Amino acid sequence: MIRRAWLVGLLALAACTAMPERARTALVGQPRSAVLSCMGVPDRQEQWGGIETLTWRQDQPVQGPFDIKGPLSLELSLGGHGTCRATVTIRSGRVASVVYSGPSATLLGRNGACAGLVRGCVHLTEGLQGETR
Helix, strand or coil: CHHHHHHHHHHHHHHHHHHHHHHHHHCCCCEHHHHHHHHCCCCEEEEECCEEEEEEEEEEEECCCEEEECCCCCEEEECCCEEEEEEEEEECCEEEEEEEECCCCECCECCHHHHHHHHHHHHHHHHHHHHHC
């Protein structure tokens, strides 16, 4: 039973780790309106010629999944703290690329702090792909 719980926990961590990387490919080719509907209003928006960049910030530090608090204000955190900036480039009304920046490494992976920004979009695009099959 304990082994099963550990396995479920590891699978959940793997899913969170892969989320930002899956978004890099899942969002490419999606219309601008789809990205706005699943990620919300961007914090920053710029346009140069036919290229538009939309940037979302996740400035609330995301902690690793293991925090232990004890008596006398003793705290132990296993995992990094991170924030994220997700920038989507739009060309001809469609997503051309997704990049991440910021100190986003957590125990959830290299861009683990970005998972919350793109989770809804990945689920949306995977749901749409399932409908077309």
